[in-house]
Amino acid sequence: MNESNSQKTTLQNPQSTQDLYYAIGVTILFLVVGGYGAIHHEMWRDEVQAWLLARDSASILELFANMKYEGHPALWHLCLMPLTRLNASPILMQVFHLLIAATTVFLFTRYAPFNKVQKFLFSFGYFALYEYAIVARNYAIGVLLIVIFCVLYRERYKRFVWIGIVLILLSHTSVHALIVAIAIGFGLLCEYLYFYCCREEALTENRQHIWIGFVLIGLGIITAVLQLNPPSDTGFAVGWNFNFTLQRMNNIIRILTNAFLPFTKPTMGFWGSSRLNDFEFFRLIRLTLCYLLVFWCVLRFWKRPTALLIYLTATVGLLAFFYVKYGGSIRHHGFLFFTFIMTSWIYYDCPEIKLPLYRVSELAQRTFSFVFTCILIFHYLGGITAISMEKRHIFSNGKRTAEYIRTEGMQDLPMVGDTDFAVSTVVGYLEKEKVYYPKGCRFGSFVRWDNLRTHGVFNEGIIIDAKTLSKRYSQDTLIIMNRNFGEGLIEKYQLTQLEFFTGSTIGDEGFRLYLLKMQ
Secondary structure (H helix, E strand, C coil): CCHHHHHHHHHHCCCCHHHHHHHHHHHHHHHHHHHHHHHCCCCCHHHHHHHHHHHCCCCHHHHHHHHHHCCCCCHHHHHHHHHHHHCCCCHHHHHHHHHHHHHHHHHHHHHCCCCHHHHHHHHCCHHHHHHCCCCCCCHHHHHHHHHHHHHHHCCCCCCHHHHHHHHHHHHCCCHHHHHHHHHHHHHHHHHHHHHHCCCCCCCHHHHHHHHHHHHHHHHHHHHHHHHHCCCCCECCCCCCCCCCCHHHHHHHHCHHHHHHCCCCCCCCCCCCCCCHHHCHHHHHHHHHHHHHHHHHHHHHHCCCHHHHHHHHHHHHHHHHHHHHCCCCCHHHHHHHHHHHHHHHHHHHHCCCCCCCCHHHHHHHHHCHHHHHHHHHHHHHHHHHHHHHHHHHCCCCCHHHHHHHHHHCCCCCCCEEEECHHHHHHHHHHHCCCCEEECCCCEEECCCCCEHHHHCCCCHHHHHHHHHHHHHHHCCCEEEEECCCCCHHHHHHCCCEEEEEECCCCCCCCCEEEEEECCC
Protein backbone atom coordinates (compact mmCIF):
# COMPACT_ATOMS: atom_id res chain seq x y z
CA MET A 1 0.00 0.00 0.00
CA ASN A 2 1.47 3.36 -0.97
CA GLU A 3 1.75 6.30 1.38
CA SER A 4 -1.27 8.17 0.00
CA ASN A 5 -3.56 5.17 0.36
CA SER A 6 -2.29 4.28 3.83
CA GLN A 7 -2.74 7.82 5.13
CA LYS A 8 -6.19 8.01 3.57
CA THR A 9 -7.09 4.71 5.23
CA THR A 10 -5.99 6.15 8.56
CA LEU A 11 -8.35 9.06 8.06
CA GLN A 12 -11.19 6.74 7.05
CA ASN A 13 -10.89 4.79 10.32
CA PRO A 14 -10.64 7.45 13.05
CA GLN A 15 -12.64 5.46 15.56
CA SER A 16 -9.92 3.01 16.54
CA THR A 17 -9.37 2.86 20.28
CA GLN A 18 -5.61 3.11 19.82
CA ASP A 19 -5.88 6.39 17.89
CA LEU A 20 -8.25 7.80 20.49
CA TYR A 21 -5.96 6.90 23.37
CA TYR A 22 -2.99 8.35 21.51
CA ALA A 23 -4.85 11.64 20.95
CA ILE A 24 -5.89 11.81 24.60
CA GLY A 25 -2.37 11.01 25.79
CA VAL A 26 -0.72 13.65 23.58
CA THR A 27 -3.33 16.22 24.63
CA ILE A 28 -2.77 15.56 28.33
CA LEU A 29 1.00 15.86 27.87
CA PHE A 30 0.41 19.05 25.86
CA LEU A 31 -1.64 20.52 28.72
CA VAL A 32 1.12 19.71 31.20
CA VAL A 33 3.88 21.26 29.09
CA GLY A 34 1.68 24.14 27.92
CA GLY A 35 0.49 24.81 31.46
CA TYR A 36 4.10 24.94 32.62
CA GLY A 37 4.85 27.46 29.89
CA ALA A 38 1.75 29.54 30.63
CA ILE A 39 2.60 29.74 34.34
CA HIS A 40 5.97 31.25 33.43
CA HIS A 41 4.61 33.56 30.73
CA GLU A 42 4.07 37.20 31.65
CA MET A 43 1.47 38.56 29.23
CA TRP A 44 2.35 41.59 27.13
CA ARG A 45 0.32 44.49 25.83
CA ASP A 46 -1.33 42.83 22.83
CA GLU A 47 -2.67 40.04 25.03
CA VAL A 48 -3.88 42.39 27.75
CA GLN A 49 -5.38 44.83 25.21
CA ALA A 50 -8.00 42.28 24.16
CA TRP A 51 -8.86 41.54 27.79
CA LEU A 52 -9.23 45.24 28.63
CA LEU A 53 -11.42 45.85 25.58
CA ALA A 54 -13.74 43.01 26.60
CA ARG A 55 -13.67 43.99 30.27
CA ASP A 56 -14.38 47.69 29.85
CA SER A 57 -17.04 47.48 27.13
CA ALA A 58 -20.44 47.64 28.79
CA SER A 59 -22.24 45.96 25.89
CA ILE A 60 -21.57 44.16 22.63
CA LEU A 61 -22.36 47.32 20.70
CA GLU A 62 -19.88 49.27 22.79
CA LEU A 63 -17.29 46.56 22.20
CA PHE A 64 -17.69 46.91 18.43
CA ALA A 65 -17.37 50.69 18.78
CA ASN A 66 -14.21 50.35 20.89
CA MET A 67 -12.72 47.86 18.43
CA LYS A 68 -12.95 49.99 15.31
CA TYR A 69 -9.24 50.87 15.57
CA GLU A 70 -8.01 47.32 16.28
CA GLY A 71 -7.59 45.97 12.75
CA HIS A 72 -9.13 42.62 13.77
CA PRO A 73 -12.71 41.32 13.91
CA ALA A 74 -14.33 40.79 17.29
CA LEU A 75 -14.88 37.04 17.80
CA TRP A 76 -12.02 36.60 20.28
CA HIS A 77 -13.15 39.62 22.27
CA LEU A 78 -16.75 38.39 22.28
CA CYS A 79 -15.52 35.10 23.74
CA LEU A 80 -13.63 37.02 26.45
CA MET A 81 -16.55 39.21 27.53
CA PRO A 82 -18.27 36.54 29.65
CA LEU A 83 -14.94 35.63 31.26
CA THR A 84 -14.31 39.25 32.29
CA ARG A 85 -17.65 39.20 34.12
CA LEU A 86 -16.52 36.16 36.12
CA ASN A 87 -13.16 37.56 37.18
CA ALA A 88 -11.20 40.72 36.39
CA SER A 89 -7.85 38.89 36.29
CA PRO A 90 -6.49 38.30 32.75
CA ILE A 91 -5.06 34.98 33.96
CA LEU A 92 -8.49 33.52 33.22
CA MET A 93 -7.87 34.39 29.57
CA GLN A 94 -4.64 32.37 29.63
CA VAL A 95 -6.48 29.30 30.89
CA PHE A 96 -9.19 29.65 28.26
CA HIS A 97 -6.63 30.17 25.52
CA LEU A 98 -4.65 27.09 26.53
CA LEU A 99 -7.84 25.00 26.41
CA ILE A 100 -8.47 26.23 22.86
CA ALA A 101 -4.95 25.17 21.88
CA ALA A 102 -5.42 21.79 23.57
CA THR A 103 -8.64 21.23 21.61
CA THR A 104 -6.73 21.95 18.41
CA VAL A 105 -4.07 19.41 19.39
CA PHE A 106 -6.67 16.77 20.23
CA LEU A 107 -8.52 17.16 16.92
CA PHE A 108 -5.25 17.16 15.00
CA THR A 109 -3.86 14.04 16.65
CA ARG A 110 -7.26 12.32 16.40
CA TYR A 111 -8.17 13.04 12.78
CA ALA A 112 -5.24 14.37 10.74
CA PRO A 113 -3.99 11.96 8.02
CA PHE A 114 -0.39 12.01 9.24
CA ASN A 115 1.65 9.48 11.16
CA LYS A 116 2.05 9.50 14.93
CA VAL A 117 5.55 10.97 14.88
CA GLN A 118 4.39 13.89 12.73
CA LYS A 119 1.39 14.46 14.98
CA PHE A 120 3.61 14.52 18.05
CA LEU A 121 6.14 16.91 16.50
CA PHE A 122 3.33 19.21 15.37
CA SER A 123 1.68 19.22 18.80
CA PHE A 124 4.89 20.33 20.49
CA GLY A 125 6.03 22.55 17.65
CA TYR A 126 6.56 26.27 17.82
CA PHE A 127 3.13 27.42 16.69
CA ALA A 128 0.96 24.75 18.33
CA LEU A 129 2.80 24.76 21.66
CA TYR A 130 3.95 28.35 21.97
CA GLU A 131 2.76 31.03 19.57
CA TYR A 132 -0.87 29.88 19.45
CA ALA A 133 -1.02 28.39 22.95
CA ILE A 134 1.11 30.33 25.45
CA VAL A 135 0.77 33.81 23.90
CA ALA A 136 -2.95 34.47 24.38
CA ARG A 137 -4.14 36.18 21.21
CA ASN A 138 -7.01 35.92 18.75
CA TYR A 139 -5.04 33.70 16.38
CA ALA A 140 -5.46 30.40 18.27
CA ILE A 141 -9.21 30.33 17.83
CA GLY A 142 -8.68 30.83 14.08
CA VAL A 143 -6.28 27.87 13.98
CA LEU A 144 -8.84 25.74 15.85
CA LEU A 145 -11.50 26.64 13.28
CA ILE A 146 -9.13 25.74 10.43
CA VAL A 147 -8.64 22.31 12.02
CA ILE A 148 -12.41 21.89 12.47
CA PHE A 149 -12.85 22.72 8.78
CA CYS A 150 -10.33 20.01 7.91
CA VAL A 151 -12.23 17.48 10.05
CA LEU A 152 -15.50 18.37 8.30
CA TYR A 153 -14.03 18.46 4.81
CA ARG A 154 -14.20 14.70 4.20
CA GLU A 155 -18.03 14.82 4.27
CA ARG A 156 -18.31 18.46 3.29
CA TYR A 157 -21.31 18.12 0.98
CA LYS A 158 -23.30 16.41 3.72
CA ARG A 159 -22.35 19.09 6.27
CA PHE A 160 -21.98 22.16 4.12
CA VAL A 161 -24.09 24.38 6.38
CA TRP A 162 -21.65 23.54 9.19
CA ILE A 163 -18.77 24.37 6.85
CA GLY A 164 -20.41 27.76 6.26
CA ILE A 165 -20.79 28.39 9.99
CA VAL A 166 -17.15 27.46 10.65
CA LEU A 167 -15.96 29.82 7.91
CA ILE A 168 -18.15 32.65 9.21
CA LEU A 169 -16.44 32.29 12.58
CA LEU A 170 -13.02 31.91 10.96
CA SER A 171 -13.53 35.15 9.04
CA HIS A 172 -14.13 36.97 12.31
CA THR A 173 -10.98 35.89 14.16
CA SER A 174 -8.24 37.88 12.38
CA VAL A 175 -7.49 39.54 9.08
CA HIS A 176 -5.08 36.70 8.26
CA ALA A 177 -7.71 34.05 8.98
CA LEU A 178 -10.11 36.06 6.83
CA ILE A 179 -7.71 35.72 3.88
CA VAL A 180 -7.59 31.96 4.49
CA ALA A 181 -11.40 31.81 4.70
CA ILE A 182 -11.70 33.66 1.38
CA ALA A 183 -9.31 31.15 -0.20
CA ILE A 184 -11.28 28.21 1.20
CA GLY A 185 -14.59 29.65 0.02
CA PHE A 186 -13.21 30.33 -3.45
CA GLY A 187 -11.68 26.86 -3.71
CA LEU A 188 -14.87 25.14 -2.57
CA LEU A 189 -16.99 27.14 -5.00
CA CYS A 190 -14.73 26.26 -7.94
CA GLU A 191 -14.68 22.61 -6.89
CA TYR A 192 -18.46 22.43 -6.61
CA LEU A 193 -19.13 24.18 -9.91
CA TYR A 194 -16.56 22.11 -11.83
CA PHE A 195 -17.01 18.66 -10.35
CA TYR A 196 -20.46 18.41 -8.80
CA CYS A 197 -22.93 21.15 -9.64
CA CYS A 198 -24.27 19.57 -12.85
CA ARG A 199 -24.38 16.01 -11.52
CA GLU A 200 -27.75 14.53 -10.71
CA GLU A 201 -26.44 11.86 -8.37
CA ALA A 202 -25.65 11.90 -4.66
CA LEU A 203 -25.49 15.68 -4.25
CA THR A 204 -29.00 16.43 -5.57
CA GLU A 205 -30.72 16.19 -2.19
CA ASN A 206 -28.05 18.36 -0.54
CA ARG A 207 -27.94 21.06 -3.19
CA GLN A 208 -30.05 23.54 -1.21
CA HIS A 209 -27.92 23.08 1.90
CA ILE A 210 -24.77 23.54 -0.16
CA TRP A 211 -25.91 26.89 -1.50
CA ILE A 212 -27.00 27.96 1.98
CA GLY A 213 -23.46 27.14 3.08
CA PHE A 214 -21.99 29.31 0.33
CA VAL A 215 -24.30 32.17 1.34
CA LEU A 216 -23.07 31.84 4.93
CA ILE A 217 -19.45 31.91 3.76
CA GLY A 218 -20.10 35.05 1.73
CA LEU A 219 -21.92 36.65 4.66
CA GLY A 220 -19.01 35.94 6.98
CA ILE A 221 -16.49 37.44 4.56
CA ILE A 222 -18.55 40.58 3.86
CA THR A 223 -19.32 41.31 7.53
CA ALA A 224 -15.68 40.79 8.51
CA VAL A 225 -14.47 43.15 5.76
CA LEU A 226 -16.98 45.78 6.87
CA GLN A 227 -15.78 45.51 10.44
CA LEU A 228 -12.15 45.78 9.39
CA ASN A 229 -12.74 49.00 7.45
CA PRO A 230 -10.78 51.53 9.54
CA PRO A 231 -12.24 54.90 10.60
CA SER A 232 -10.85 58.07 9.07
CA ASP A 233 -9.02 59.03 12.27
CA THR A 234 -7.13 55.78 12.70
CA GLY A 235 -3.52 56.23 13.80
CA PHE A 236 -1.98 52.79 13.27
CA ALA A 237 -0.77 51.13 10.03
CA VAL A 238 -2.50 53.79 7.98
CA GLY A 239 -0.53 53.43 4.75
CA TRP A 240 -0.65 51.11 1.77
CA ASN A 241 2.36 50.21 -0.35
CA PHE A 242 1.45 49.53 -3.97
CA ASN A 243 4.88 50.45 -5.35
CA PHE A 244 6.42 47.26 -6.68
CA THR A 245 10.12 46.60 -6.18
CA LEU A 246 11.83 43.27 -6.64
CA GLN A 247 13.80 43.73 -3.44
CA ARG A 248 10.67 44.22 -1.34
CA MET A 249 8.97 41.27 -3.00
CA ASN A 250 11.94 39.03 -2.23
CA ASN A 251 11.99 40.27 1.37
CA ILE A 252 8.33 39.30 1.70
CA ILE A 253 8.94 35.89 0.11
CA ARG A 254 11.65 35.26 2.72
CA ILE A 255 8.89 35.38 5.35
CA LEU A 256 8.11 31.79 4.36
CA THR A 257 11.12 30.55 6.33
CA ASN A 258 9.72 32.27 9.45
CA ALA A 259 6.58 30.19 9.02
CA PHE A 260 8.14 26.88 8.00
CA LEU A 261 11.38 26.90 10.00
CA PRO A 262 10.71 28.74 13.30
CA PHE A 263 13.88 27.60 15.05
CA THR A 264 14.22 30.29 17.74
CA LYS A 265 17.41 31.45 19.40
CA PRO A 266 18.04 30.44 23.06
CA THR A 267 18.29 34.06 24.21
CA MET A 268 16.13 36.59 26.05
CA GLY A 269 15.10 38.04 22.69
CA PHE A 270 14.01 34.63 21.36
CA TRP A 271 10.54 35.72 20.25
CA GLY A 272 10.47 36.02 16.47
CA SER A 273 14.19 35.26 16.20
CA SER A 274 15.75 32.69 13.88
CA ARG A 275 18.79 30.65 14.81
CA LEU A 276 19.16 29.64 11.17
CA ASN A 277 19.78 33.26 10.14
CA ASP A 278 23.02 33.15 12.12
CA PHE A 279 24.45 30.85 9.46
CA GLU A 280 25.80 32.58 6.39
CA PHE A 281 25.04 29.57 4.18
CA PHE A 282 21.36 29.68 5.16
CA ARG A 283 21.19 33.41 4.45
CA LEU A 284 22.63 32.74 0.99
CA ILE A 285 20.11 30.03 0.12
CA ARG A 286 17.11 31.41 2.03
CA LEU A 287 15.37 33.09 -0.90
CA THR A 288 16.00 30.17 -3.25
CA LEU A 289 14.72 27.78 -0.59
CA CYS A 290 11.47 29.76 -0.31
CA TYR A 291 10.82 29.64 -4.05
CA LEU A 292 11.65 25.92 -4.13
CA LEU A 293 9.28 25.29 -1.25
CA VAL A 294 6.38 26.98 -3.05
CA PHE A 295 7.24 25.15 -6.27
CA TRP A 296 7.34 21.81 -4.44
CA CYS A 297 3.94 22.51 -2.87
CA VAL A 298 2.46 23.39 -6.27
CA LEU A 299 3.81 20.15 -7.77
CA ARG A 300 2.49 18.13 -4.86
CA PHE A 301 -1.02 19.60 -5.07
CA TRP A 302 -1.00 19.63 -8.87
CA LYS A 303 -3.35 16.69 -9.43
CA ARG A 304 -5.78 17.85 -6.71
CA PRO A 305 -6.96 21.24 -8.01
CA THR A 306 -9.04 22.12 -4.94
CA ALA A 307 -6.03 21.82 -2.64
CA LEU A 308 -3.84 23.62 -5.17
CA LEU A 309 -6.29 26.49 -5.61
CA ILE A 310 -6.80 26.99 -1.87
CA TYR A 311 -3.06 26.81 -1.20
CA LEU A 312 -2.11 29.31 -3.91
CA THR A 313 -4.98 31.72 -3.15
CA ALA A 314 -4.27 31.78 0.59
CA THR A 315 -0.47 31.92 0.26
CA VAL A 316 -0.48 34.64 -2.40
CA GLY A 317 -3.19 36.52 -0.50
CA LEU A 318 -1.23 36.49 2.77
CA LEU A 319 2.04 37.49 1.09
CA ALA A 320 0.24 40.28 -0.80
CA PHE A 321 -1.21 41.59 2.46
CA PHE A 322 2.25 41.54 4.05
CA TYR A 323 3.55 43.45 1.02
CA VAL A 324 0.95 46.19 0.64
CA LYS A 325 -0.23 46.71 4.21
CA TYR A 326 1.69 45.33 7.17
CA GLY A 327 4.69 43.01 7.13
CA GLY A 328 3.71 41.54 10.46
CA SER A 329 5.53 39.26 12.88
CA ILE A 330 5.92 35.53 13.29
CA ARG A 331 2.45 35.23 14.84
CA HIS A 332 1.03 36.50 11.54
CA HIS A 333 3.42 34.54 9.35
CA GLY A 334 2.27 31.31 10.99
CA PHE A 335 -0.86 31.34 8.83
CA LEU A 336 1.35 30.55 5.86
CA PHE A 337 2.33 27.33 7.61
CA PHE A 338 -1.23 26.48 8.60
CA THR A 339 -2.33 27.02 5.01
CA PHE A 340 0.17 24.30 4.09
CA ILE A 341 -1.04 22.06 6.94
CA MET A 342 -4.67 22.53 5.93
CA THR A 343 -4.19 21.79 2.24
CA SER A 344 -1.93 18.82 3.03
CA TRP A 345 -4.71 17.46 5.26
CA ILE A 346 -7.63 17.87 2.85
CA TYR A 347 -5.48 16.76 -0.11
CA TYR A 348 -6.48 13.12 0.38
CA ASP A 349 -10.20 13.93 0.02
CA CYS A 350 -9.96 16.35 -2.90
CA PRO A 351 -11.17 15.21 -6.34
CA GLU A 352 -8.30 14.19 -8.59
CA ILE A 353 -7.69 15.00 -12.25
CA LYS A 354 -4.90 14.06 -14.63
CA LEU A 355 -2.89 16.98 -15.93
CA PRO A 356 0.53 17.35 -17.55
CA LEU A 357 3.32 16.75 -15.00
CA TYR A 358 1.09 14.16 -13.35
CA ARG A 359 4.02 11.83 -12.66
CA VAL A 360 6.17 14.70 -11.32
CA SER A 361 3.33 15.49 -8.95
CA GLU A 362 3.34 11.89 -7.76
CA LEU A 363 7.08 12.15 -7.13
CA ALA A 364 6.54 15.30 -5.03
CA GLN A 365 3.84 13.43 -3.10
CA ARG A 366 6.21 10.53 -2.38
CA THR A 367 8.71 12.97 -0.84
CA PHE A 368 6.03 14.64 1.29
CA SER A 369 6.36 12.54 4.43
CA PHE A 370 10.14 13.01 4.63
CA VAL A 371 10.03 16.78 3.90
CA PHE A 372 7.09 17.31 6.26
CA THR A 373 8.84 15.47 9.08
CA CYS A 374 12.02 17.53 8.59
CA ILE A 375 9.97 20.75 8.76
CA LEU A 376 8.20 19.56 11.92
CA ILE A 377 11.55 18.79 13.59
CA PHE A 378 12.46 22.47 13.26
CA HIS A 379 9.07 23.38 14.70
CA TYR A 380 9.60 21.02 17.62
CA LEU A 381 13.04 22.45 18.38
CA GLY A 382 11.61 25.97 18.17
CA GLY A 383 8.70 25.13 20.47
CA ILE A 384 10.81 23.51 23.17
CA THR A 385 13.33 26.36 22.98
CA ALA A 386 10.57 28.95 23.38
CA ILE A 387 9.14 27.19 26.45
CA SER A 388 12.59 26.97 28.06
CA MET A 389 13.22 30.66 27.37
CA GLU A 390 9.90 31.55 29.03
CA LYS A 391 11.14 29.81 32.16
CA ARG A 392 14.58 31.42 32.02
CA HIS A 393 13.67 34.99 31.07
CA ILE A 394 10.96 37.52 31.88
CA PHE A 395 8.72 38.10 28.87
CA SER A 396 7.21 41.40 30.07
CA ASN A 397 7.67 43.34 33.30
CA GLY A 398 4.01 44.37 33.43
CA LYS A 399 3.08 41.62 35.87
CA ARG A 400 6.03 42.27 38.22
CA THR A 401 5.32 45.98 38.20
CA ALA A 402 1.65 45.44 39.06
CA GLU A 403 2.56 43.03 41.87
CA TYR A 404 4.93 45.61 43.36
CA ILE A 405 2.30 48.37 43.20
CA ARG A 406 -0.24 46.12 44.90
CA THR A 407 2.23 44.96 47.54
CA GLU A 408 3.06 48.58 48.40
CA GLY A 409 -0.65 49.42 48.65
CA MET A 410 -0.54 52.00 45.85
CA GLN A 411 -3.11 50.42 43.54
CA ASP A 412 -5.79 52.99 44.41
CA LEU A 413 -3.62 56.04 43.75
CA PRO A 414 -4.25 58.13 40.63
CA MET A 415 -1.77 57.08 37.97
CA VAL A 416 -0.17 58.57 34.89
CA GLY A 417 1.29 56.17 32.35
CA ASP A 418 3.54 56.61 29.33
CA THR A 419 4.02 55.05 26.88
CA ASP A 420 0.34 54.07 26.82
CA PHE A 421 0.61 50.76 24.94
CA ALA A 422 3.31 49.54 27.33
CA VAL A 423 1.63 50.75 30.53
CA SER A 424 -1.68 49.11 29.55
CA THR A 425 -0.04 45.79 30.48
CA VAL A 426 0.37 47.00 34.05
CA VAL A 427 -3.22 48.28 34.08
CA GLY A 428 -4.52 44.86 33.09
CA TYR A 429 -2.58 43.00 35.78
CA LEU A 430 -3.59 45.63 38.36
CA GLU A 431 -7.25 45.10 37.40
CA LYS A 432 -7.49 48.89 37.49
CA GLU A 433 -10.35 50.69 35.78
CA LYS A 434 -8.35 53.55 34.32
CA VAL A 435 -5.16 55.58 34.36
CA TYR A 436 -4.31 58.84 32.66
CA TYR A 437 -2.48 58.50 29.33
CA PRO A 438 -0.68 61.68 28.22
CA LYS A 439 -0.75 60.26 24.67
CA GLY A 440 -4.29 61.16 23.68
CA CYS A 441 -4.68 63.33 26.80
CA ARG A 442 -7.34 61.07 28.32
CA PHE A 443 -8.16 58.46 30.92
CA GLY A 444 -8.45 54.87 29.83
CA SER A 445 -7.36 51.28 30.24
CA PHE A 446 -7.00 49.85 26.72
CA VAL A 447 -5.23 51.83 24.02
CA ARG A 448 -7.35 53.65 21.47
CA TRP A 449 -5.30 53.64 18.27
CA ASP A 450 -6.56 56.92 16.84
CA ASN A 451 -4.57 59.88 15.58
CA LEU A 452 -5.04 61.82 18.84
CA ARG A 453 -2.28 59.75 20.41
CA THR A 454 0.29 60.35 17.67
CA HIS A 455 1.49 63.67 19.08
CA GLY A 456 4.78 63.82 20.92
CA VAL A 457 4.80 63.74 24.73
CA PHE A 458 7.60 65.45 26.66
CA ASN A 459 8.74 64.06 29.99
CA GLU A 460 8.12 67.32 31.79
CA GLY A 461 4.60 67.46 30.37
CA ILE A 462 3.93 64.06 31.90
CA ILE A 463 4.98 65.32 35.32
CA ILE A 464 2.79 68.42 34.92
CA ASP A 465 -0.16 66.13 34.10
CA ALA A 466 0.62 64.18 37.27
CA LYS A 467 0.62 67.40 39.32
CA THR A 468 -2.79 68.27 37.90
CA LEU A 469 -4.15 64.87 38.93
CA SER A 470 -2.62 65.18 42.37
CA LYS A 471 -4.40 68.49 42.95
CA ARG A 472 -7.70 67.20 41.55
CA TYR A 473 -7.81 64.14 43.78
CA SER A 474 -5.78 65.52 46.71
CA GLN A 475 -3.57 62.45 46.64
CA ASP A 476 -0.08 61.41 45.77
CA THR A 477 0.21 60.37 42.12
CA LEU A 478 2.06 57.37 40.76
CA ILE A 479 3.89 57.81 37.46
CA ILE A 480 4.58 54.66 35.42
CA MET A 481 7.17 55.06 32.69
CA ASN A 482 8.89 52.71 30.29
CA ARG A 483 11.91 55.04 30.21
CA ASN A 484 13.92 57.19 32.60
CA PHE A 485 13.29 60.70 33.81
CA GLY A 486 16.46 62.76 33.87
CA GLU A 487 18.01 63.70 37.20
CA GLY A 488 17.16 67.34 36.56
CA LEU A 489 13.42 66.68 36.33
CA ILE A 490 13.49 64.40 39.35
CA GLU A 491 15.07 67.14 41.47
CA LYS A 492 12.94 69.95 40.02
CA TYR A 493 9.64 68.24 40.83
CA GLN A 494 10.88 66.38 43.92
CA LEU A 495 9.92 62.97 42.56
CA THR A 496 10.53 59.88 44.64
CA GLN A 497 12.16 57.13 42.63
CA LEU A 498 10.60 53.85 43.60
CA GLU A 499 11.44 50.61 41.84
CA PHE A 500 12.79 49.84 38.38
CA PHE A 501 11.78 46.68 36.51
CA THR A 502 13.96 46.28 33.46
CA GLY A 503 15.26 43.50 31.26
CA SER A 504 12.64 41.48 29.40
CA THR A 505 11.93 39.81 26.07
CA ILE A 506 9.62 42.71 25.19
CA GLY A 507 12.26 45.38 25.52
CA ASP A 508 9.97 48.39 25.88
CA GLU A 509 7.94 46.74 28.66
CA GLY A 510 10.46 47.50 31.34
CA PHE A 511 9.01 50.00 33.84
CA ARG A 512 10.19 52.72 36.19
CA LEU A 513 7.97 53.97 39.00
CA TYR A 514 8.01 57.51 40.39
CA LEU A 515 5.87 58.97 43.14
CA LEU A 516 4.77 62.61 43.00
CA LYS A 517 3.85 63.77 46.49
CA MET A 518 0.74 65.89 46.91
CA GLN A 519 1.76 69.51 47.33
